[in-house]
Amino acid sequence: MTELQAVSWTGDALRLIDQTLLPHRLEHLEIREVDALVDAIVRLAVRGAPALGVAGAYGVALAMLQAEREGWDRARLEAALERIRTARPTAVNLAGGVDRVRPLVDAGLAAVLEEAGRVLEEDVAANRAIGVHGAQWICARVPRRPLRILTHCNTGALATAGWGTALGVVRELHARGLVEVVYADETRPLLQGSRLTAWELAHEGIPHYVLADGAAAGTILRGLVDVAIIGADRIAANGDTANKIGSVGVALACADAGVPFVVAAPWSTVDLATATGADIPIESRAEEEVLCWQGVRVAPEGSRGLNPAFDVTPARLIDALVTERGVLEPAHGRTPARPGGREAL
Numbered sequence: 001m002t003e004l005q006a007v008s009w010t011g012d013a014l015r016l017i018d019q020t021l022l023p024h025r026l027e028h029l030e031i032r033e034v035d036a037l038v039d040a041i042v043r044l045a046v047r048g049a050p051a052l053g054v055a056g057a058y059g060v061a062l063a064m065l066q067a068e069r070e071g072w073d074r075a076r077l078e079a080a081l082e083r084i085r086t087a088r089p090t091a092v093n094l095a096g097g098v099d100r101v102r103p104l105v106d107a108g109l110a111a112v113l114e115e116a117g118r119v120l121e122e123d124v125a126a127n128r129a130i131g132v133h134g135a136q137w138i139c140a141r142v143p144r145r146p147l148r149i150l151t152h153c154n155t156g157a158l159a160t161a162g163w164g165t166a167l168g169v170v171r172e173l174h175a176r177g178l179v180e181v182v183y184a185d186e187t188r189p190l191l192q193g194s195r196l197t198a199w200e201l202a203h204e205g206i207p208h209y210v211l212a213d214g215a216a217a218g219t220i221l222r223g224l225v226d227v228a229i230i231g232a233d234r235i236a237a238n239g240d241t242a243n244k245i246g247s248v249g250v251a252l253a254c255a256d257a258g259v260p261f262v263v264a265a266p267w268s269t270v271d272l273a274t275a276t277g278a279d280i281p282i283e284s285r286a287e288e289e290v291l292c293w294q295g296v297r298v299a300p301e302g303s304r305g306l307n308p309a310f311d312v313t314p315a316r317l318i319d320a321l322v323t324e325r326g327v328l329e330p331a332h333g334r335t336p337a338r339p340g341g342r343e344a345l
């Protein structure tokens with residue numbers, strides 16, 4: 001499969017794959033205005049922590065061009081940047097991408113674009129390294145060959161600048177001929193798994209099943225899974241990890257079954273300023289996403305919808321945190337903030 005580019009810069013616009021249309025339609029958005037970028041982020045046309053980081057970085061250039069076209073003063077430009085960085089609260093990469101590039105505004109557009117390009121290139125390189133580190137850790141810890149892997153949500157090229165994080169590890173293992181099957185949780189309510197991960201796996205020729213989120217624990221406890229690997233949206237200093245809703249259920253089943261539970265994410269998703277998972281802001285989304293199906297209400301009138309977009313897996317349930325710098329083992333006390341953890345990476 002030609003490498004997907006979820007986010008790219010055309011010279012004067014942000015080019016996004018509109019992920020709400022996949023898997024049936026592959027179409028792109030060309031975005032030149034802050035309102036349209038915020039809308040694309042909120043409705044998950046662009047999504048995935050690293051991809052959001054790249055979108056946030058190039059969003060600074062987009063806002064600068066709009067400010068020039070429309071004669072904004074600096075205060076209006078700064079307010080626009082704040083709207084981009086806060087469009088979704090949980091993935092630390094979004095704000096991180098804006099904050100990394102924002103200080104270059106006074107240096108001009110070329111400097112902003114150069115730094116945003118580095119954000120993109122660094123993420124692709126990080127994902128490739130994550131793939132290698134993750135494959136090596138799994139091969140050293142899991143004796144069975146080939147491997148049966150469960151994953152949750154979408155962590156592939158669509159969620160990043162390219163290759164993928166958890167799905168990048170799967171691709172690396174597949175390239176080595178070590179994957180028997182991938183179990184891809186559908187990931188309700190927005191179905192990133194059945195729509196996006198399945199689409200990427202199919203294009204890569206990787207055998208897979210889509211399963212209901214509620215089937216993950218039973219599949220693990222039945223002994224059908226050798227390792228579970230997921231991505232992350234924010235990793236706290238103690239290793240607690242926020243990821244798509246449903247992740248902690250997978251981790252609990254893995255702990256009970258003695259199946260390794262692996263988190264794969266670039267270091268840009270580690271937030272040492274957030275001490276523990278209790279401090280991670282969890283996005284709450286519209287209740288209609290759980291009450292309706294394809295715009296038609298399923299639950300009876302009067303029912304309310306509870307729709308947190310993420311949950312937090314405590315470090316004690318995480319066997320390996322794979323970044324481009326190497327592998328930490330939070331369940332064994334090796335976390336991003338521990339001196340040993342930092343030295344280890």
Ligand SMILES: CSC[C@H]1O[C@H](OP(=O)(O)O)[C@H](O)[C@@H]1O
Nearest residue numbers: 047048049153155159231243244
């Ligand atoms: C490679 S990180 C992808 C990460 O982001 C997803 O959330 P969303 O689809 O809401 O952007 C999910 O948590 C994935 O693990």
